[in-house]
Amino acid sequence: xxPLAKRAGSLELGEHVPRMGEQDAIGQVNVxxxxxxxxxxxxxxxxxxxxxxxxxxSTGADRMMTPRLERRLMVLHRLVQREWGGLxxxxxxxxDENGEHGPWSAHYEGRAVDLTTADIDPGKLxxxxxxxxxxxxxxxxxxxxxxxxxxxxx
Numbered sequence: 001x002x003p004l005a006k007r008a009g010s011l012e013l014g015e016h017v018p019r020m021g022e023q024d025a026i027g028q029v030n031v032x033x034x035x036x037x038x039x040x041x042x043x044x045x046x047x048x049x050x051x052x053x054x055x056x057x058s059t060g061a062d063r064m065m066t067p068r069l070e071r072r073l074m075v076l077h078r079l080v081q082r083e084w085g086g087l088x089x090x091x092x093x094x095x096d097e098n099g100e101h102g103p104w105s106a107h108y109e110g111r112a113v114d115l116t117t118a119d120i121d122p123g124k125l126x127x128x129x130x131x132x133x134x135x136x137x138x139x140x141x142x143x144x145x146x147x148x149x150x151x152x153x154x
Contacts (some may be wrong), residue, residue, distance in 0.1 A: 010126035011148075016141040017133045023104065025139040026153045032108040034097060043095060043110045044070050051077050052090040052118045063094035068143045068152045073113060074148075076135035079121060080117065083131060088118035092147055110149035114143075140147070 001145045011017065018025055026034045043064045046053075050074070065073070073091070080089045093100075093114040096107035106112035115132065117124050121143045129142040131149075137150040 003014045009130055011129035011140070011142040012126065013131070013142055013145065016139065017129075018139065022106065022139045022141070022151060025042065026090045026106060026111065026151050029104045029106055029109055029111075032099075033095065033110060040064075041110070042066070044068075046070050046073065048074070050081075050088060052088045053094075054090065059097070061097050062091050062094045065113065066152065067154070068154070069094070069111055069113060072132075072135050072150070072152055074139050075141060076115075076132055076137070079131045079135055080128065083127065084117065084124070090118045090120070092116060094145075106151040109121070111154065114147045114149050116147050 023029065031039060033043070044067055045060065046065060048062045055062050079091045080087060091113055095105060096108040097104065101107045115128060117128060125145070125148055126142055129140050129148045132140040132148060132150045139150065140150045141149040143149045
């Protein structure tokens, strides 16, 4: 972790940890996983009732993720509850089956997640990004004023 993120306890808008490109940190995205594929059967459905999932598709896609992503997400969930007195973590996107991201997005393999807190307070995002680094995500990006993007290796 770079000293800036550790010292500040918060990431700045546009900052990512580590300071390299996402695919350099997590590995190349090789396939757009779709239902019925072997790779889809390797994804887990996060069944946590304590994490809020946006699920705007109404398909449960936002709950689908790799086991490594799920482990990091559950650690982050505990850190968020400890930090903000039981406030819930909110997942706005995990596995993307609708092609809403760029051509090499880790969302297509269920290795990325877009996050806010349940109160959708943009003032918490820099700290949320720092907590995601602490939770062990392999690449964390305070992408914009609406969410934090985090991803994992295979």
